[in-house]
Amino acid sequence: MPKEVIPAEQVANAVGQIVESMYFREANYLGTAQLAGPVVAASVAFGGTVNGSFCVALSPRIARELTADFLVAEPDDISGEQAVFTVRELANIVCGTVLAAWNPTATFDFDTPRDADRTAPVESFQYAFALDGARPEMAVDISFA
Amino acid sequence: MTGMDVHIYEAGNGREATVVAASIRPHLVITDLNMPEMSGSELVSWLHADPCLKDTPVLVLSADQGKSRPRELIGAGAVAYLTKPATPEVLRRSLVAAMAGRASDGGAEFE
Numbered sequence: 001m002p003k004e005v006i007p008a009e010q011v012a013n014a015v016g017q018i019v020e021s022m023y024f025r026e027a028n029y030l031g032t033a034q035l036a037g038p039v040v041a042a043s044v045a046f047g048g049t050v051n052g053s054f055c056v057a058l059s060p061r062i063a064r065e066l067t068a069d070f071l072v073a074e075p076d077d078i079s080g081e082q083a084v085f086t087v088r089e090l091a092n093i094v095c096g097t098v099l100a101a102w103n104p105t106a107t108f109d110f111d112t113p114r115d116a117d118r119t120a121p122v123e124s125f126q127y128a129f130a131l132d133g134a135r136p137e138m139a140v141d142i143s144f145a
Numbered sequence: 146m147t148g149m150d151v152h153i154y155e156a157g158n159g160r161e162a163t164v165v166a167a168s169i170r171p172h173l174v175i176t177d178l179n180m181p182e183m184s185g186s187e188l189v190s191w192l193h194a195d196p197c198l199k200d201t202p203v204l205v206l207s208a209d210q211g212k213s214r215p216r217e218l219i220g221a222g223a224v225a226y227l228t229k230p231a232t233p234e235v236l237r238r239s240l241v242a243a244m245a246g247r248a249s250d251g252g253a254e255f256e
Contacts, residue, residue: 022230092179093229096208107211110179 004050004144006102011127011140014097018090019138023069025131033128033136035059040083041116042091046099048108052144054098055116056091057125059137063087088113094140149237159183163191166198173243175236178207178214186218193222202243206231 012029019027041057058066061075063083068075070086092113099108125139154169156162160182166174174192178185185205192198202224207214215226224246225239 018230021232093208096210096229100210105212107213108209110209112179112181 004052006098006142008127010101011098011142012129014101015094015127015129015138015140018093018097019066019129019131022093023066025066025069027129027131027138028134030128030130030134030136032124032126033139034122034124035128035136035139039118039139040087041118042084042088042113043116044091044095044113045111046095046108047111049103049106050144052142054091054095055118055125055141055143056087056094057116057118057139057141058087058090062131062137065131066090084115088115098140098142149240157181159185159188159191162188166192166201167195170197171201173240174201174203175240176203176205178205178209178218186221189218189221189223202246204236204239204243206236 008029008031016027016029019025035057038060039057040060040063041055043053043055045051045053060083063086064075064078067073067078067083067086071078071082092110095110099106125136125141127140127142128136129138131137154165154171156165158180159176162174162176163183165171174188176185176188183191185207189203189205192201192203199222203222205218205223205226206229207226208229210228218226224243227235227239
């Protein structure tokens with residue numbers, strides 16, 4: 001069975017729309033890249049027409065900033081727990097949006113988002129994004145079972 | 146919800162939501178679909194089966210954009226199905242429509 005691949009353009013468009021509509025920020029697609037330093041990551045497993053999982057990782061700084069944007073608060077007032085919740089929710093939304101764009105007629109079931117253990121910068125991510133400047137600080141990995 | 150005269154009660158999952166709903170009898174429930182303990186669809190069915198809560202309008206707000214999902218949830222008793230990311234304006238309009246439907250007892254508008 002051929003390995004499933006979701007075109008980078010669909011992932012980039014979905015992430016760009018989500019980040020802009022929820023956090024009023026611009027996500028610039030960089031391709032495959034490593035995220036330097038520690039990350040806050042969450043994964044969502046999906047099943048249905050095909051099975052797999054999404055992993056979304058953010059630098060701690062961007063996780064706090066996006067949370068602050070969403071809650072209309074200052075980044076310094078955001079707790080680690082709130083930032084983790086934001087990444088879980090972002091993984092959930094990215095998963096739903098990308099799968100709907102990739103296969104609009106399919107029905108998928110999503111698992112509850114879970115914290116993911118990703119070690120940076122050793123691993124590279126399939127789809128990396130810069131939210132400020134050119135440094136990758138957000139990334140998405142998609143794997144199919 | 147800024148500027149709206151509402152009190153918001155939160156629950157961490159569907160199971161907690163049943164406890165909160167039974168306790169305060171809310172005018173409206175907004176729920177996610179994919180939650181630990183009890184899913185949003187189970188919550189909708191639970192609310193619909195409770196004689197005291199069966200008329201409470203439920204808005205489902207989910208990342209699941211599957212085409213058949215809105216029909217399933219509305220068939221189970223939800224009044225609207227919104228996909229994330231939903232803008233504050235869309236959420237506000239749906240909330241107002243759901244409450245108007247409740248007030249007129251004529252059913253809420255579907256999105």
